[in-house]
Amino acid sequence: MTPQALAAFATLVSFAVHGNRVELKLDRGSAELVWTSAGAFHFRRTLDGALTPAATERATDPVDFKVDDTPTALHLRSKLLDVAIEKHGVLVKVSGPDGAVLMTDLTEPRPGGGGLAWARAAPPGVRFYGLGRIDDPEMDLRGKVVDSVEDLLISTAGYAEQEAFANFDFTVPGQYRVEAPQVNYGFFYGPKPKEIFERLIPSTFAKWQQGQRFPQQPTWGALRSHLFQTVHQAMSSPNLLPFDLGGSDKATTELNDRIRQVASLTPQLPRTFAPSAFRQQLASFFDIYEIETRDRGFPLWHPLPFQFPTDPECAHHADEFMLGDEMLVAPIYEPGNKRQVYFPPGSWTSLETNREYPGRTTATIETPALPVFAHKGAIVPLDSEGGIALHYFPDLGGEFFLLEKDLGAYTQVHAAPAADIMRLEIDAKKARDYEWVVHHVERPTAVAFEDRQYTWTYDAALKNLLIRVSVKEGEDNVIHISW
Numbered sequence: 001m002t003p004q005a006l007a008a009f010a011t012l013v014s015f016a017v018h019g020n021r022v023e024l025k026l027d028r029g030s031a032e033l034v035w036t037s038a039g040a041f042h043f044r045r046t047l048d049g050a051l052t053p054a055a056t057e058r059a060t061d062p063v064d065f066k067v068d069d070t071p072t073a074l075h076l077r078s079k080l081l082d083v084a085i086e087k088h089g090v091l092v093k094v095s096g097p098d099g100a101v102l103m104t105d106l107t108e109p110r111p112g113g114g115g116l117a118w119a120r121a122a123p124p125g126v127r128f129y130g131l132g133r134i135d136d137p138e139m140d141l142r143g144k145v146v147d148s149v150e151d152l153l154i155s156t157a158g159y160a161e162q163e164a165f166a167n168f169d170f171t172v173p174g175q176y177r178v179e180a181p182q183v184n185y186g187f188f189y190g191p192k193p194k195e196i197f198e199r200l201i202p203s204t205f206a207k208w209q210q211g212q213r214f215p216q217q218p219t220w221g222a223l224r225s226h227l228f229q230t231v232h233q234a235m236s237s238p239n240l241l242p243f244d245l246g247g248s249d250k251a252t253t254e255l256n257d258r259i260r261q262v263a264s265l266t267p268q269l270p271r272t273f274a275p276s277a278f279r280q281q282l283a284s285f286f287d288i289y290e291i292e293t294r295d296r297g298f299p300l301w302h303p304l305p306f307q308f309p310t311d312p313e314c315a316h317h318a319d320e321f322m323l324g325d326e327m328l329v330a331p332i333y334e335p336g337n338k339r340q341v342y343f344p345p346g347s348w349t350s351l352e353t354n355r356e357y358p359g360r361t362t363a364t365i366e367t368p369a370l371p372v373f374a375h376k377g378a379i380v381p382l383d384s385e386g387g388i389a390l391h392y393f394p395d396l397g398g399e400f401f402l403l404e405k406d407l408g409a410y411t412q413v414h415a416a417p418a419a420d421i422m423r424l425e426i427d428a429k430k431a432r433d434y435e436w437v438v439h440h441v442e443r444p445t446a447v448a449f450e451d452r453q454y455t456w457t458y459d460a461a462l463k464n465l466l467i468r469v470s471v472k473e474g475e476d477n478v479i480h481i482s483w
Helices: 193-199 220-234 253-263 283-296 312-316
Strands: 012-018 021-026 030-037 040-046 066-069 073-077 082-086 092-095 101-104 110-112 115-121 128-130 145-148 152-155 159-163 166-169 175-180 183-189 301-303 321-323 327-329 338-343 347-350 356-358 361-366 372-375 379-384 387-392 398-404 409-418 421-427 432-438 446-449 456-459 464-471 476-482
Touching (some): 175 183, 283 398, 356 361, 421 464
Antiparallel strands (some): 021 030, 092 101, 338 361, 398 409, 409 421
């Protein structure tokens, strides 16, 4: 068929339902939609001829959906999505459970750019993230042209799409243009990034990233670039690459220290550096987040828009990230031991100085150490030879689960104000020594539970309360702190 013939609009003639698959019969070309869950589907289309058989995909459970055949569109409705396919043009529009439009095709696919090209709506105020390793301090993709191998595009409208080997052009106001070898994409409903990642089928993540390395010469510019790229990558895949910047003998001591600080926080430690002292305290922390990556598909590094999707300022900070849900990390990537740090919503405490910083503010931080801040309500476990220190930052309640690898079980730790006391609890599956470190509190009058009194010390300068406790296997250890 000639390009001139392809310029005419295709028409949806009929459809047939085969389980989760809806076959769309067109007057030219072919199309299909396959539900993978109530909040996700896979859409394919050709402009001429039949679809090739789909590659083998992981089997999914039957998805309950209804078909509404109207004069102008075919509506496929699950409990979360309404996918409307216009009969004239076969344009796709997806709405969420509240009826709000999530994604809209503006044009039919047409030959262009060595493949096919089409446009989608980009409403004002909607931000776009992801698409892999991008060297840019700005997380939002508006105004950029991005080549993607097989990465995720996340929209704050409440969805993500995954195209293979696509080019995305966000330079035209009100729309973005997609160029790809074929119309073949996955759609995933949110409404927020964390829910999107949970709906992703593990096999859809980019396999090409696993084990691939991007070694560079160890320079300040390379450190800056690699940091930006890794944070952008975490917005579209859970598979963080090793932070590999080549041989350390070619860099200054200050630069080596800064590289080691960042490289030590990736799941796969690079071969060029020994882990930092801070990383050696994070074995228990990394154990539980390895499980989260496996079971929920989350990256260990949470980019700020991933963790705080409603704060638009987070789009401007690809040089910061959350380590899990508990800690904000702001690496220093220029000489001089100083940088500006943006604090997202909440309240934040420096692990180095114990100073508090209010959220939605910016401050200058000067330190030779890695700037790390815990948010209010977090429990941060730090390993040591003497046991595990449980740093708690009241007055919001917090919890953490410690993986006991040899037992295949979880020790649960909880902390929260309760009426006129503060309650600390360790539901232990293994005997271990702990030290509770409760930050920003006044000197207590009692640290006890029922008839048991606990030995404690108080750091008046930092206003931190320290309580050491030996917990037996199977013990539910409770401490009440009174003032």
